[in-house]
Amino acid sequence: MEIKEEILHKAKLARTASRKLGILSTEVKNNAILKMADDLEKGIARIVEANKEDQENAQKQKRTKAFIDRLFLNEERIKDIASGLREIAKLPDPVGEVVKMWKRPNGMQVGKIRVPLGVIGVIYESRPGVTADAAVLCLKSGNSIILRGGSEAINSNRAIAGILSNAAVSCGIPNGAIQIIEITDREAVTELLKLDKYIDIIIPRGGEELIRMVKENSTIPVIRHDKGLCHTYVDGEADLEMAEKICFNAKVQRPGVCNAMETLLVNKNIADRFLPSMIEKYKKAGVEIRGCKRTKEIVKNIEDAKEEDWNTEYLDLILSVKVVDSIDNAISHIAEYGSGHSEAIVTNNYSNAQKFLKEVDASSVFVNASTRLADGNQYGLGAEMGISTQKLHCRGPMGLEDLTVLKYIVYGDGQIRE
């Protein structure tokens, strides 16, 4: 009952704050963000100390090196976070933009205006930098935020959220606009997910298990940030030099992230010419190749790709490779196994480029570019709340605009329904 009450209290406070926050001027919000960035830098010692506790706990729990690295904060990383916040202050304020307005035959003017979503709950794992990014993106877009990070980063998150919240309040941001849930008990999450009266949106960022738990328990609308099982299709009319560069980048540049390529599809007409040197280049970079039967006929000494390989997001230096007969086969393979994240074609054939863009159902579809470019900063949106892999509301990198929604406004002069 105590947990329930505390979560409810925070949710109500967030709702009350959101009413004031939604109508604040851009100037007040930006000044607060700059103060938050400054105070974050002033608080480096405090944050680093808190982070050490988290790291020690992670080591006691024998977490992997990658896990501990995601958790790690030092002066440099905190300064990077602070400058990220300053970048958000520079972005245009999406709130209040009238995106359309039209006149009806009865003389009334109907318009659509951008307004905040209201109260956003963010449930995330490990990286404590998310705490700052998410808080400031929500503040800039006029939304209250309730943060619920993982227990592994609780000390870091508490230190960061405390600094940010105090800085914000000192600049006129309403109390309750930025809150963190410090209860690491899972019950805190299940309680939160039922408060649809006070919370408008839940954004889960993390592994498949987290996403599934949220999806199954939330009565609040959810924006999923799910896995990325991304493909690159090298068409029969591709520039093979360009293809090699793009495919190498998509797999190797940073294999542990959601927009990295997991499966390479190659048209049979160029497979003989393309695969030997491509695979050699991959092998030199330490990539383990798992090929289909036809791939193995072209390049010897590689592992079999099994059915489960086409379904696997490796997030590692492993790549499955398949030779396909046609662009239609490539598109079908992607429809069956892709996760709707990011998909690319390399081709010089105009019709195939257009066909791929049109028919592939993913949040980002690329012609002649690396899937690694699917990213808010790369697209020029500034920082992102993550990458949405669902269909409702927004797909792909979720920037400031995606933290708002359009409401209708009507200017009348006495119109009634006849």
Add this chain to the structure above:
Amino acid sequence: MEIKEEILHKAKLARTASRKLGILSTEVKNNAILKMADDLEKGIARIVEANKEDQENAQKQKRTKAFIDRLFLNEERIKDIASGLREIAKLPDPVGEVVKMWKRPNGMQVGKIRVPLGVIGVIYESRPGVTADAAVLCLKSGNSIILRGGSEAINSNRAIAGILSNAAVSCGIPNGAIQIIEITDREAVTELLKLDKYIDIIIPRGGEELIRMVKENSTIPVIRHDKGLCHTYVDGEADLEMAEKICFNAKVQRPGVCNAMETLLVNKNIADRFLPSMIEKYKKAGVEIRGCKRTKEIVKNIEDAKEEDWNTEYLDLILSVKVVDSIDNAISHIAEYGSGHSEAIVTNNYSNAQKFLKEVDASSVFVNASTRLADGNQYGLGAEMGISTQKLHCRGPMGLEDLTVLKYIVYGDGQIRE
């Protein structure tokens, strides 16, 4: 197990169909819609016969007159439905519209293009006309639809959906694009709500209990079409003649629908002048008035408004009336009791008009017009799937565009992530 399998089968078929449907030309879709309208008219006798069965069942179950009227179909009503479909054929096709495109410093062109949502499940009650509207709106926007109407209209819905689906398939629309669930068992709905692998969106249209059930059981994103507890605030500087006309229309023109007014808020400065004649007019029209203490001081012989009145969507000729000190009090009352549907102010004060538009959090906010105008046709969107009262994806009348989402497309010439 049988129910589960049938629902799963339909969901998979809908998913497969959606891939083809999403890339059909506008011409094919429009031709199919016109054929569907024609066949609906040709099938009038069959539909009317099926509808008689539903009406007889409703009478046996001693349903209310209003209930049976919503269920009722005759030649005229079916012709109206058919001409509604022809209107949808005339609307612009939203699919494939590139709404923005910009160039990044590395030379790649990033754009956002409108694509269908995929597979939409619509769960609705009574009005069998919804079957046709929803099916054709989804078809036009490139989405497969799975319809699940109430058991009270099962015969009418089955007849309508059968005619529409056959007409569509005969014009080249993929089989499975329009399907109806004929199992009236509630288990069919709970199974449907778990199929997030195949269904992208669930739209519930109906009473509070239906909405709550869907919200609590769905692992698929939901667009809620919830109740409308709408207010009109008559400001201290209102044109009282205009106010009377608007307030009368908002309550009396059609009290049983979600955009009708339930509570009238009146500024204290004009309450003396406005309320006596307004309430007299209401009483003549058969409206029962429930007033706050100050209202009752101005007009005698009216009922007390109790706390629960401010929370009640009457959907009837009943109105609660409250005198408020200021526009801020009106806005606070709306924030506390409103359902975020449609809210109106009547005023000639410029600042108050702007303040109301900005600060009131509802899907439609009106200045000097009746809340009854919150409607897809009135706004010029054509037919609507309903009125969304949630924040995610879309608010207010949900037209064709709201049945789509934007995906990113990138035209590159070899860009990689550095």
